[in-house]
Amino acid sequence: MNSLYVGRFGFSRWRSIALFSAMLGLACLACHAQGILRLAKIENVPDQQVGAEILVAVYSKLGIQLQFIDGPAKRSLIESSEGHLDGEIQRVLAVQNEYPTLIAVSESINYIEPIAFTKSMSFSVNGWDSLRPYRIGIVRGVGSSERGVFGMPHVSPTTTMDQMMLMLNAGHIDVAVNDLFSGMLVLSRLGFQEDIHPLFPKLQHIELYHFLHERHRALVPKVEVVIRQMKSGGELASLRKQITDRLLSEANR
Numbered sequence: 001m002n003s004l005y006v007g008r009f010g011f012s013r014w015r016s017i018a019l020f021s022a023m024l025g026l027a028c029l030a031c032h033a034q035g036i037l038r039l040a041k042i043e044n045v046p047d048q049q050v051g052a053e054i055l056v057a058v059y060s061k062l063g064i065q066l067q068f069i070d071g072p073a074k075r076s077l078i079e080s081s082e083g084h085l086d087g088e089i090q091r092v093l094a095v096q097n098e099y100p101t102l103i104a105v106s107e108s109i110n111y112i113e114p115i116a117f118t119k120s121m122s123f124s125v126n127g128w129d130s131l132r133p134y135r136i137g138i139v140r141g142v143g144s145s146e147r148g149v150f151g152m153p154h155v156s157p158t159t160t161m162d163q164m165m166l167m168l169n170a171g172h173i174d175v176a177v178n179d180l181f182s183g184m185l186v187l188s189r190l191g192f193q194e195d196i197h198p199l200f201p202k203l204q205h206i207e208l209y210h211f212l213h214e215r216h217r218a219l220v221p222k223v224e225v226v227i228r229q230m231k232s233g234g235e236l237a238s239l240r241k242q243i244t245d246r247l248l249s250e251a252n253r
Helices: 017-033 046-060 073-081 143-148 161-170 180-190 214-232 235-251
Strands: 006-008 036-042 065-071 087-091 102-104 110-112 114-118 136-139 155-158 175-179 197-199 206-213
Touching: 036 046, 036 073, 046 065, 046 087, 046 110, 046 180, 046 206, 046 214, 046 235, 065 073, 073 087, 073 102, 073 206, 087 102, 102 214, 110 180, 114 143, 114 161, 114 180, 136 143, 136 161, 155 161, 161 175, 161 180, 175 180, 180 197, 180 235, 206 214, 214 235
Parallel strands: 006 065, 036 065, 036 087, 136 155, 136 175
Antiparallel strands: 087 206, 102 206, 110 206, 114 175, 114 197
């Protein structure tokens, strides 16, 4: 299996974003020379780890190594769309409309299921609009959440899922919108699983797609073929279950 390298943007180390981008560009050129793809990974988002491990298996069949660079959701898109990184692990398909330099691999690799988490209240969930009366927390840069609560009056974006759950636990928001798997893992990590709970039904089921920068356009169909083969044989579904089961088990230790 190809090795995973997890880095972080570490903006505080640089005097400016311009300097950071220049340094990242030089590092990216070095990786290209070694046949390594550097993919943006949204920091502290468990489903990104799932997608990362799936892609390691996908690209290993093509003989390509991957490195993953942690960063905030919005900043990651800027870096990958500008070509400082080679692509995104996984995003909703609509990303291609706003960032045309990112090319979607047409076969989805993963999925998320946004759900409302609450601490001390319960209400009937019937789609995104049923959240409108409440104070809602979302993670900034997560497109599915931003679109789902667009136009609602009381939305508090946070930088990370941990921050959002801490706000919910402290009573600063009424509802935290999160992917079900990621949310349950974060609650376990924070020790809030007895206090905060998801409200069913889920708000949505959303397929996630891997994106490559347009300079790798020729690689896209090759990746599609591998993912399609892994899906048809049940390998992809089995792999996802193995990864999610392991991560949940580790979080509950």
